[in-house]
Amino acid sequence: MVDQALTGAFAPVVTPFHADLTPDAPRFLAHCAWLLSHGVGLAPFGTNSEANSLGTQERMALLDHLIDAGLDPRRMLPGTGCCALPETVALTRHAVARGCAGVLMLPPFFYKGITDDGLYSYYARVIDAVADDRLRLYLYHIPALSGVPITLPVIERLIRDFPSTVVGIKDSSGDWQNLSAMLDAFPGFGIFPASESLVSRASAKGAKGCISATVNINPAIIGQLCREWSGDNGPALQAQADAVRSVVQSFPMIPALKAVLASQRDDAAWAQLRPPLSPLSEAQHAALHAQLAACGFALPG
Secondary structure (H helix, E strand, O other): OOOOOOOEEEEOOOOOEOOOOOEOHHHHHHHHHHHHHOOOEEOOOOHHHOHHHOOHHHHHHHHHHHHHOOOOHHHEOOEOOOOOHHHHHHHHHHHHHOOOOOEEEOOOOOOOOOOHHHHHHHHHHHHHHHOOOOOOEEEEEOHHHHOOOOOHHHHHHHHHHOOOOEEEEEEOOOOHHHHHHHHHHOOOOEEEEOOHHHHHHHHOOOOOEEEOHHHHOOHHHHHHHHHHOOOOOHHHHHHHHHHHHHHHOOOOHHHHHHHHHHHHOOOHHHHOOOOOOOOOOHHHHHHHHHHHHHOOOOOOO
């Protein structure tokens, strides 16, 4: 892995599937290449990638497909966190070996009410088992879905004990007070909010960009916002990004993202979801596209 701080917008890349529900590697590659062409990075196997519906070997094969095709792993931050420690270790070792810039690691999310000591021990054991100085680990705080908050004391201990390895966090709490507290407590840490709607506010306090679902469909504007939030055009960029975000997040996020890609690329295959997820209803589908049209949205390129 390269030893550089990641900045900017990253897409938790949506995963296309064939009709038989196997991952569609060619469409995945094309979408990732398109995202990179618009100046954003890749966070494959995140929440909006349906990562927890993908097997370990499926994730590895898709990552290999991207890198073997020539996409730059230095702009990749794959999700590697699983409930089972051996699976997390295997995925993390694989990402390190392929030269990815870092990994985004969920806490083990089945058991609830775990202690800070237990959570710290999980991350520490993963780091020790991977045993590679190239590892750059970004924590993934998403308590509404994981049920396992990554507290400030846990972050502090991990930074203290693994200062060159634990280098950042994605905060998907949706709680400005929590995000603000992280930014105050850990200056210089690679902190990424999960919504572009927080970019200007968080970047002013030291955030590094965002890792946001809607980067999948609005990469150019969100990428530019992350680069130019403090410039003269910053407020206009923030408003443009907010308009699209507010529409999409009012629907079930993953089906909505795939519906946009399917419709605007005239490619129905993009609408395929892996159960237990379900597509939008006809009414939702119509409302989504009407609201996006009303705010002037079109898929870049």
